[in-house]
Amino acid sequence: MRNIKLxxxxxxxxxxxxxxxNNAKSIQEEIERSIVKVTGEEVKLIGASRTDRGVHAQGQxxxxxxxxxxxxxxxxxxxxxxxxxxxxxxxxxxxDDSFHSRYDAVGKKYIYLIxxxxxxxxxxxxxxxxxxxxxxxxxxxxxxxxxxxxxxxSAFMAANSSVKSTVRTIYDIELTRNKDLISVSIKGNGFxxxxxxxxxxxxxxxxxxxxxxxxxxQIIESKNRKTAGHTAAAKGLYxxxxxx
Amino acid sequence: MRNIKLxxxxxxxxxxxxxxxNNAKSIQEEIERSIVKVTGEEVKLIGASRTDRGVHAQGQxxxxxxxxxxxxxxxxxxxxxxxxxxxxxxxxxxxDDSFHSRYDAVGKKYIYLIxxxxxxxxxxxxxxxxxxxxxxxxxxxxxxxxxxxxxxxSAFMAANSSVKSTVRTIYDIELTRNKDLISVSIKGNGFxxxxxxxxxxxxxxxxxxxxxxxxxxQIIESKNRKTAGHTAAAKGLYxxxxxx
Numbered sequence: 001m002r003n004i005k006l007x008x009x010x011x012x013x014x015x016x017x018x019x020x021x022n023n024a025k026s027i028q029e030e031i032e033r034s035i036v037k038v039t040g041e042e043v044k045l046i047g048a049s050r051t052d053r054g055v056h057a058q059g060q061x062x063x064x065x066x067x068x069x070x071x072x073x074x075x076x077x078x079x080x081x082x083x084x085x086x087x088x089x090x091x092x093x094x095x096d097d098s099f100h101s102r103y104d105a106v107g108k109k110y111i112y113l114i115x116x117x118x119x120x121x122x123x124x125x126x127x128x129x130x131x132x133x134x135x136x137x138x139x140x141x142x143x144x145x146x147x148x149x150x151x152x153x154s155a156f157m158a159a160n161s162s163v164k165s166t167v168r169t170i171y172d173i174e175l176t177r178n179k180d181l182i183s184v185s186i187k188g189n190g191f192x193x194x195x196x197x198x199x200x201x202x203x204x205x206x207x208x209x210x211x212x213x214x215x216x217x218q219i220i221e222s223k224n225r226k227t228a229g230h231t232a233a234a235k236g237l238y239x240x241x242x243x244x
Numbered sequence: 245m246r247n248i249k250l251x252x253x254x255x256x257x258x259x260x261x262x263x264x265x266n267n268a269k270s271i272q273e274e275i276e277r278s279i280v281k282v283t284g285e286e287v288k289l290i291g292a293s294r295t296d297r298g299v300h301a302q303g304q305x306x307x308x309x310x311x312x313x314x315x316x317x318x319x320x321x322x323x324x325x326x327x328x329x330x331x332x333x334x335x336x337x338x339x340d341d342s343f344h345s346r347y348d349a350v351g352k353k354y355i356y357l358i359x360x361x362x363x364x365x366x367x368x369x370x371x372x373x374x375x376x377x378x379x380x381x382x383x384x385x386x387x388x389x390x391x392x393x394x395x396x397x398s399a400f401m402a403a404n405s406s407v408k409s410t411v412r413t414i415y416d417i418e419l420t421r422n423k424d425l426i427s428v429s430i431k432g433n434g435f436x437x438x439x440x441x442x443x444x445x446x447x448x449x450x451x452x453x454x455x456x457x458x459x460x461x462q463i464i465e466s467k468n469r470k471t472a473g474h475t476a477a478a479k480g481l482y483x484x485x486x487x488x
Contacts, residue, residue: 009365085364086369089363119324122255122331125255
């Protein structure tokens with residue numbers, strides 16, 4: 001058996017998310033179904049990140065074991081030929097048998113897009129979070145810096161999530177504005193459930209003046225989800241890269 | 245009666261194009277239907293440019309006469325509230341009674357996006373032309389320069405089109421490459437039917453080596469559609485701006 005690593009891009013608009021669910025179309029299921037067609041084997045595809053409904057990916061990673069003798073780098077073409085056009089395998093490669101796409105990940109990078117103008121550009125309707133009121137980008141940048149480093153991010157985790165440790169390290173967070181589009185790039189060793197979207201919702205509330213940029217340390221300190229901002233829309237989120 | 249000018253953005257993916265047709269959804273029809281709801285009047289919406297099926301717009305312009313007393317700049321909100329989310333009125337303003345969005349246009353700007361990598365990024369599947377083989381961007385830039393100025397563009401017009409004059413002036417044409425995305429910006433006093441898409445198809449054939457960059461003057465000179473390149477896909481084309 002060989003262990004094959006896939007790097008995957010998708011438009012999450014028409015899916016319930018990465019993970020298989022009853023009665024809903026998932027990315028995982030579409031790719032597994034295509035692998036079955038290609039190899040004739042039932043496979044279990046292990047995804048690095050369980051992206052939610054509507055979330056997009058430029059660099060999702062997954063792996064599976066196969067007895068097929070298709071060359072590793074040809075798998076991408078074979079699988080793509082059986083996939084819907086909103087999912088594409090960008091790379092396929094042979095990895096060590098011990099490689100596990102989720103457990104071996106040492107970091108992730110997300111991009112989040114905010115469309116900031118009163119009237120939404122229809123070309124961005126499924127690909128950004130529409131914030132129609134003015135945002136103070138300088139205040140958002142000041143606030144963003146407080147997230148850097150190692151913190152207990154309990155306040156930035158969806159309520160009722162369960163996880164062993166709520167401590168995570170943010171390596172980098174950068175905001176750039178290009179006309180109506182604000183792009184936030186955030187890199188860390190890992191993220192709690194909904195953490196990026198709650199950080200973005202909090203930054204938006206800083207930008208609108210509802211929260212002070214200097215309130216972030218207190219919010220982190222509180223470890224209370226209610227003190228942080230809202231959960232920003234899934235459709236603005238892109239899983240950009242996974243580090244190993 | 246007042247004459248109202250609209251600036252319109254749309255995702256052309258799900259439409260047969262700008263112009264009303266039987267048995268197919270058009271942008272014009274959707275906007276007219278919304279204006280009827282808002283004003284209670286039957287209106288005739290005059291569009292500046294008849295974009296084809298799948299073509300997008302960032303700055304389409306249209307105008308209509310109305311007896312309604314809705315303030316001109318409020319029309320955009322009223323019309324938007326009755327439009328599908330893939331069409332948005334960006335601006336609405338009062339213009340002189342004599343203004344005609346098509347006849348008064350003195351120039352247009354288009355953007356064309358080429359996705360140039362073997363495997364298509366699924367996020368661009370409806371928003372770019374996928375060219376999977378390598379393109380020589382330097383050769384494409386040399387070729388592009390030959391289009392500048394005033395020429396008879398018969399060779400770059402869809403066969404069987406009829407038009408009084410086939411002479412047009414290109415003011416500006418620029419190519420930029422950003423990773424896998426090649427963006428072509430083209431500005432002129434007017435464009436023949438399919439002219440931008442045939443220019444792009446010809447540039448792609450220059451980029452692939454099928455045509456020499458220096459063959460453009462002869463192709464123009466030939467006035468023969470068969471000497472130019474193919475018609476590039478509609479989904480890569482964006483009507484960016486109309487000048488008055």
